[in-house]
Amino acid sequence: MKLYPAIDLRGGQAVRLYQGDYDQMTVYNADPAAQAREFIAAGAKYLHVV
Numbered sequence: 001m002k003l004y005p006a007i008d009l010r011g012g013q014a015v016r017l018y019q020g021d022y023d024q025m026t027v028y029n030a031d032p033a034a035q036a037r038e039f040i041a042a043g044a045k046y047l048h049v050v
Contacts (some may be wrong), residue, residue: 005039006048007032 007014010025014035018024029035036047 002046003044004046004048005033005044006050007039008050 009032010017010022011033012032013027014029014032016026016028018026022045029038032049039047
């Protein structure tokens with residue numbers, strides 16, 4: 001099985017929207033490239049960027 005961690009981008013940040021609602025957004029990392037490096041360090045071979 002292949003797992004693809006996802007990075008959603010909004011305003012230049014890596015975010016998560018609750019049920020697609022922009023008013024219920026959580027910023028996970030202000031630097032999406034740093035978030036990608038964290039996923040890679042954890043063993044990810046692929047990333048899904050939205």
